[in-house]
Amino acid sequence: MASMRHWLRGIGLATAALAATTMLAPQVQAQSPAPPPIKIGILHSLSGTMAISETTLKDVMLMLIEEQNKKGGLLGRKLQAVVVDPASNWPLFAEKARQLITVDKVAAVFGCWTSVSRKSVLPVFEETGNILFYPVQYEGEESSKNVFYTGAAPNQQAIPAVDYLMANEKVKRWVLAGTDYVYPRTTNKILEAYLKAKGVAADDIMINYTPFGHSDWQNIVASIKKFGSAGKKTAVVSTINGDANVPFYKELGNQGIKATDIPVVAFSVGEEELAGIDTKPLVGHLTAWNYFESVNNPANKAFIAQWKAYTKNPKRTTNDPMEAHYIGFNMWIKAVQKAGTTDPAKVIDAMVGISVPNLTGGYSAMMPNHHITKPVLIGEIRADGQMNTVWQTSGTVVANEWSPYLEGSKDLIADWRAPLSCGNFNVVTGKCGGASK
Amino acid sequence: MNFLRTCLVLILLTAPAMAQSEDAFTGLGSNDFDAIGAAITALALSGDKQASPTIHAIHDETLYAAPDGSLLIKADAGYVDARTGAPVADVVEDDLIAVRVNNKVRRAVDAALGSLDLFAATPDIRRKAAAAVFLSRDPAILPALAKAIAGETNDSVRVVIRQAQAASQLANPDATEAEQLAAVAIIRAKGGLEAQSLLGSLRDQTPAVANAAGEALTALARLQQLWSLVQSVIYGLSLGSVLLLAAAGLAITFGVMGVINMAHGEMVMIGAYTTFVVQEVIRARAPWLFEASLFIAVPLAFLVSGGIGIVIERGLIRFLYGRPLETLLATWGLSLVLQQAVRSLFGANNRDVGTPKWMSGATEWGGVTVTYNRLTIVVFAVLVLAALLAVLRYTALGLRMRAVTQNRRMAAAMGIRTPWIDALTFGLGSGIAGMAGVALSQIDNVSPNLGQGYIIDSFMVVVFGGVGNLWGTVVSALTLGIVNKFLEPIAGAVLGKILVLVLLILFIQRKPRGMFPLKGRAVEQ
């Protein structure tokens, strides 16, 4: 019977597919005198919605690895990048992380952008004991033994920005506008508690959430305008994500909200996002980051020149998460040199206390909570899409991974050094919460 | 402000005219924002001939400080000394430091330009200047305002200057209560959000003034309440016209031809990228054409998207007629390919499509701010619709299209080349999508994902309106827009959208053929 035959072939195909999966194992290295390279995993989306932001980070990692190889590699071995594409698909992040760690046997992974992708891969890293460097500013409320957070926690970005507006612009009324996901939700919760602690009345805080990719901002901008016309200086704190920013700023500019009247300070808008907007109507609106491309010092100039040469594109911008990967990569190199091995367990122990130059003219250090110290810069958007630093913390700021302004986390600390070795130690009960040993 | 005023008074008291002007200029090169702001205010009041060009240069960020303390304005032809206006040769650009600007400085610049431009020759500039003074409310400008009112010849400009005077009067600690009460009345008569903002800040004034302000505020707020209804309707119409533009092409390909084109959104996206390319070419070759870039982009986008549409119809869809579900899958695959192709070609990043000056900004209709770009899109949607109806109704092509959709065999028997008409109809629908892309490039991201955001909405609009009925599409788009905008303030943007979707699903299940179903044989396939 024909169906029998075609059925058998089908089964054959399916079996072949499954069998081929098992052969995804790494290719056996050809015998050669040179020691095998050290593999580094790069886990950034190259397709799908997040490709906009993450492709750049893949490129910067490739550049850093190439540079390190020019300097002779690490521990006498060359570095080799293993690039995979999790395609902006969160479960695929976990799958690809497992592939990098167990199949490709990488020594460390640099990757993720969104919180959900980090949450997706977190169990994989904790189970396998490998290392993830996470380069993006995030909501905090996390400290994992296997993750090094090189982006900003809320107190390294949001709170200094609010302080700046209070002190310099005498802002009394606040609009907290964000995209409805965990980073804006948490940041706004923290800011709300912080503002109330500073004596701002509940009536003077307006919180608004919009969906991803929201494109019709007419009402919201009009209501911001209305909220801002109560006779008190008003500012907007924007945690609006990615794609929704362009229509938001366009509407803002067109409805005539100028930075001199109602300044908007954004935490998710960098040089890269501004490259897609006509920035002239936005001049004077603020951003808070730990790095700006416009920062003037030799290290940054060299980095920018190297980046433009590497990408062969004189128009490519640099941004804050790129600096975070730069710092994270250099820290990992130093930690491997200190530990004398790429064994993740030993490297993790060697990481804390490592300090490397950042690109804003200072040093960033890895703290026991697996977050790094960072300076905070407040910049005003210029007509050319760059930021003009108008204020800067005098030194670096240590990350509060557990916000003291949230009820659930105010008693928690993280310290991954030997005796305590805990990511969520409750100082009141004296117990290392949650994580079972 | 108080600090600025103190500085100003000190400068006015201590320095003779010439030296004072020198001092003011010197302050501009400072590192301290407060000092720069004070210097700008002083300069504006100094009466120096060079004050206006210098402050304009700060506004345009073309003022530089040289190491020797001189200030240079960067002009098209070269550098000009800010103090004398004389051209300066051999400038070492690397040594120049741009005068530092932040929002404080910008406010000082706005106020200063306001007071300077009050005496400009063009009424429009004077009006803008007065509006700027209204916002900055600096009592130091009061004498200038009085002079301006006396000299003003244009009645409507005089009204605006009086409002500015009233605003400044309210910030003047030396004003009498009577003066301030009169000022409150003027502000109340002006109305609008700026007036509300000003009145709201008067709580600390004398009881009489505070009371008058409070009353005025309540009255204005009540008015505002009414306006917010109007606002919802206007914003709803604006959203509706965006939906209409996105769906109009689909009303042809899906509504008239019955082809499910899931790559419709990509036709819109290609239209937006055409706009981008047109602007890039204009920027590089003919910058003076920029204001007209959209007029060039509209027909080009129509041709590009329409051409691609014809290719798609000939190469793919014609093999799938009568198999709507297969068409749906194949065109979905096509949309993935087109997205990725654009991503490979232009990069994944958003592209900057500029807005011409005539489309920037907004106008106030009573208590509602209507932005010019949204207004243009409403007008554009009406024009596109009118053109589409005219094509269908009055051209030979339209006649044939209608003939083919009503009775394909009969049309073929009458000598109409039906395959060719199919291709042209599909091209027309795609071309309209491309024109919609030009409009959307003005309000949304120009990225490979642009079309994705509109595809589900567009289908819902067409199905809700009744397939095959262009007027149904119009009514449906506008209804959905307005319903959305009324729900949004109540339920929030996300929940509002979900509610609209759920209502639509329920509606379609009750009336599967939409609001205005076509009757007759054409309905039964």
Add this chain to the structure above:
Amino acid sequence: MSRLSLSLSLLVILGGAALLAVLNLAAPPSSAFHVSTYVVSLAGKYLCFAILALALDLVWGFAGILSLGHAAFFALGGYAMGMYLMRQIGTRGVYGNAVLPDFMVFLNWQELPWYWMGFDNPGFAILMALAVPGVLALVFGWLAFRSRVSGVYLSIITQALTYALLLAFFRNDMGFGGNNGLTDFKDIVGLDLHLDSTRSGLLLLTAAVLALQLMVARFLVTSRFGKVLIAVRDTESRTRFLGYRPERYKLFVFVLSAVMCGIGGALYVPQIGIINPSEFSPANSIEAVIWVAVGGRGTLIGAILGAILVNFGKTIFTGILPELWLFALGALFILVTLLLPNGVLGLFARRKPEKSQ
């Protein structure tokens, strides 16, 4: 599909899964026969997708209902299981709160919402994984089929349905973890999810469920009921004039299919370790349709085959040629609909099985 080929495919599904599980657990990692945990979890994922494809083939291939929202039922089943797994974390969450999941703690939720009640019980969670998609399909299908919404109209509103659910689950106020969804699971019915043995066990369970569903589906389509169903697919109005009530047949198979998806989703979540709103995205549902089309619509076994093949392709391409993946997927959609209307199985069939349309 003959009786023999059914038993053979059951054998391959169960035997293949068992082989992978045994080689993962018993063969030492150094052995050439060892199967890594990565492969086991991949195989588990493929089989869950195969369940989704099988369910979709049942409605599309045999009742002519092209649902573009079937992944929504899958995701709802997944959420039900995810809620159970969340509750199982207990005090091992980062905040050590015995009742509230972590995402509720840091957003200052004070108590568990009512709809989370009962999810600490695995039986209740499984029941919900079946009931929620089932009831949604029942209500939606009843309204749609009764009004004779069919063809592309139905496809479009199913797409709107999953889109609405996507937006709803994105909302943090819904209490399902917003964009991050549910994650950081620890164990299931007392078994540690990070153990290889648990993973292999889940793989075997998935294979068994898939095999069972395949048997049920085959029984259904070869029965008298199935013959009416096919008649409805081919000419609905004629079937109606013959005195049948097509909407009842369609509704039954639609609900059954949704329940099958729900089970698939419930098995998917513990193996993948995360459930979040992106599972509701319309693109996922449409991708599932192409699995069925690739394998061969209306063949049941083809759907399973298609799901495995396409996802295997995705695993390979996103590893080596990420830029090309979307081109490949898009081309697959176009080529299969144009050139392979009967899918891969049709390609191998010597004689084209007589298909209507």
